[in-house]
Amino acid sequence: MFLPKFRHLRPQSIDEAVQLLTECGPEGRPFAGGTELLPRMKYGLIRPEAVISLRGIPVRAPRLTPEGDLSLDTLTPLADLARSPLVIERASLLTEAALNVGSNQIRQMGTLGGNLCLDTRCSYYNQSHTFQFVDPCFKRSGGRCYLLPKGKKCCAVFCGDPAPALISLGAFVTIIGPEGDRQLPLENLYTGDPLKPIAISETELLTEVLVPGHTASRRSGLGRFSFRGGMEFAGLNVAVVLEMEGGKDLCLEARLTVGAVSAAPTRMTGAEEAMRGKRLSKELIKEAARLTAADAHPFPHHGYTAAYLRECLKVQTRRTLESALSM
């Protein structure tokens, strides 16, 4: 597999990058670590005329804002993020999630921003373009699904690891485009549409992730499942953040996010409501896990059936809640 021909542009600042993206329009693509973009170009899934490399732009180290929030530059490589003492202290859930991404080589190159902007995946889509050459699937602008032959729409899934952790931590993202900047909760970055999963335009860039300050009574946990460990994308992941009443098992606030089972990482509001304001007994944890599995509606993907994923989700959610509380 060879890369198609493209122009390589290397801006030195975010403003210059946005200007180049605006000039190139749909023919341009931002390139951060390239660990997802380049394989997609090699497979013939996208064919940008210009690649705007963000690698010449200085990267700011993680820092605390005057309000006590953790501010992260989206150009930070995941390996640097995972070893930052400030991130370990303030958002250990994110450290754990970043370490779940691929291999050390992928984490050295792959950035936080590139990870949050991953495209949805499917084993029938992330392949060479010669496959599906005649009869393309929905995601290749065709009219069929190879995974569910009777399916009426695409069922590719968003498999990124850090997004569920950051959503449970209540993170916000800053987006900069030709019209200026805007901020939105990270969960709103995901549309739920497998064909256009990320809610930013081709002239915009994700520049900052803001994780609200943490409390001493916070408990968190992360669950991840895949057939094999190592470099495999998650079959599912679960991230939970619980605000507990100091030293007691009363849950004041719960945020539980499930990823890799649909086109967007999704908050499980049924389970969150069931736990809010209650003492987290064994029975209640089981009930929250049951509600999560019932509400998630997983797509079958990468060899996992929907029924199997639902059962896994129940087990992983229970274990994640238990491990969060035992910390």
Ligand SMILES: Cc1cc2nc3c(=O)[nH]c(=O)nc-3n(C[C@H](O)[C@H](O)[C@H](O)COP(=O)(O)OP(=O)(O)OC[C@H]3O[C@@H](n4cnc5c(N)ncnc54)[C@H](O)[C@@H]3O)c2cc1C
């Ligand atoms: C073998 C292998 C295993 C992997 N395993 C995992 C895994 O287990 N978990 C996981 O989460 N990921 C995994 N990945 C996916 C990916 O490599 C990582 O998620 C990585 O963090 C992507 O970051 P990047 O900087 O390389 O993105 P890039 O490839 O540079 O970009 C990805 C996409 O985001 C866009 N983009 C990049 N930066 C920005 C920005 N600042 N603003 C707007 N758009 C932007 C690009 O245009 C592109 O569409 C794996 C990849 C490989 C090849």
